[in-house]
Amino acid sequence: MKFKSPPVNSLSLDFLTEFCISLEKLENDRACRGVILTSAVPKIFSSGLDITEMCGKSTEHYAEFWRAVQEMWLRLYSSNMVTVAAVNGSSPAGGCLIALTCDYRIMAENPKFSIGLNEAQLGIVAPFWFKDTFVNVVGHRVAERSLQLGSLHSAPEAHRIGLVDELVPEEKLKDRATAVMQQWLALPDHARQLTKTMMRKAVLDRLVAHREEDVQNFISFISKESIQKSLRMYMEMLKKKKS
Ligand SMILES: CCCCCCCCCCC/C=C/C(=O)SCCNC(=O)CCNC(=O)[C@H](O)C(C)(C)COP(=O)(O)OP(=O)(O)OC[C@H]1O[C@@H](n2cnc3c(N)ncnc32)[C@H](O)[C@@H]1OP(=O)(O)O
Numbered sequence: 001m002k003f004k005s006p007p008v009n010s011l012s013l014d015f016l017t018e019f020c021i022s023l024e025k026l027e028n029d030r031a032c033r034g035v036i037l038t039s040a041v042p043k044i045f046s047s048g049l050d051i052t053e054m055c056g057k058s059t060e061h062y063a064e065f066w067r068a069v070q071e072m073w074l075r076l077y078s079s080n081m082v083t084v085a086a087v088n089g090s091s092p093a094g095g096c097l098i099a100l101t102c103d104y105r106i107m108a109e110n111p112k113f114s115i116g117l118n119e120a121q122l123g124i125v126a127p128f129w130f131k132d133t134f135v136n137v138v139g140h141r142v143a144e145r146s147l148q149l150g151s152l153h154s155a156p157e158a159h160r161i162g163l164v165d166e167l168v169p170e171e172k173l174k175d176r177a178t179a180v181m182q183q184w185l186a187l188p189d190h191a192r193q194l195t196k197t198m199m200r201k202a203v204l205d206r207l208v209a210h211r212e213e214d215v216q217n218f219i220s221f222i223s224k225e226s227i228q229k230s231l232r233m234y235m236e237m238l239k240k241k242k243s
Contacts, residue, residue: 001026004040008047011094015050016068023075033185034082036177037102043113045087046095051122054222055231066218069094070211073129076101078204080193082184086177088170091115092152093126099164100133103184103196106176109167113155116163120150123230125221127214132203138162 001022003009011019026032039045053065076083076098083102091099096115099105107113117134119126126134126147134143142161146153158164168176184192207214221227 001035001037002040003037003046006041008044009039009041009095010047010050010052011069011072011098012050012053013065013068016065016072020068020071020075023072023079027075027079027081032081033189034084034181035079036084036086036181037098038086038173038177039088041089044089044095045085045091045113045115046098047090048093048095048097051231051235055228055235059219059223062219062222063215066215070129070207070214073097073101073133074204074207077133077200078197080189080196082181082192084177084181084184086173087113087115087164088173089113090152092118093122096163097130097133100137104180105164106166106168106173106180107155107158107164108170108173109155110170111154111156114152115155115158116150116152117147118150118152120148121152122150122234124227127218129203129207129214132206136200136203 001019003015005012005015009015023035026035049069054062057065083104085099085102085105087099087105087107089108090113092114093116096117099115107115117126117130119130131143131147134147137143138146138161145151146161146163153161153163155164155167159167166176
């Protein structure tokens with residue numbers, strides 16, 4: 001599956017809805033046992049949640065948007081398919097979450113590409129299930145430091161801390177992702193799927209049990225004037241960086 005929402009594959013409500021529909025179709029297709037996620041946009045895997053969806057909108061819109069973010073994560077983290085992220089560009093925040101939610105991450109070894117949960121840099125907080133997914137990949141200490149600092153890690157550093165499983169030259173990314181997929185698909189599906197469920201169930205159950213509370217937390221957090229101001233300033237900064 002190739003993300004193609006230029007300029008930066010930001011995760012808008014439309015993007016998330018289409019992503020979930022596509023995942024559901026693949027999940028229900030008995031002939032499909034695995035999916036490789038990558039980007040058709042040069043240099044960017046995904047720029048994370050679309051900030052414009054979280055700025056100056058109604059409470060109803062925030063609720064709908066956040067439910068779509070939750071749905072994307074719940075479907076991908078609990079997928080029966082083998083999921084491989086072929087990270088061919090930068091991947092901050094929600095983009096990093098998508099990669100973390102897969103079974104395996106391969107990143108192009110370009111030191112200009114960065115990845116991480118940088119929410120703190122925007123003055124916002126990664127929710128508990130972003131944090132739990134991160135901890136499950138890199139361990140508590142590395143996750144805590146990285147989250148508090150809102151670090152964006154260069155590709156080599158991301159590999160060093162275990163955020164990505166391997167680095168390959170960009171032109172070899174597709175072949176390597178295919179080889180990894182074949183390796184994972186060589187196992188009997190039922191054994192791999194039950195193992196995945198066992199490893200991920202507690203974290204998935206936690207969001208399922210607190211889903212509505214999480215929506216309400218998001219709404220009250222994002223509606224604060226101080227948070228809206230931080231997001232507006234961040235968007236301004238992104239625009240200024242260009243000129
Ligand atoms: C008590 C606890 C309660 C907790 C409750 C929950 C709290 C809320 C949790 C929310 C979690 C949020 C997760 C996120 O994902 S937030 C998004 C974070 N993303 C970023 O920080 C990335 C920002 N973008 C960049 O750094 C760069 O754009 C990038 C490196 C990706 C690409 O750089 P490049 O130079 O190639 O491109 P431009 O910067 O010029 O961008 C092109 C245009 O795209 C716009 N843009 C970029 N990113 C976004 C985005 N994420 N959303 C919307 N729009 C984006 C950018 O402004 C440019 O637009 P213009 O062409 O119009 O200028």
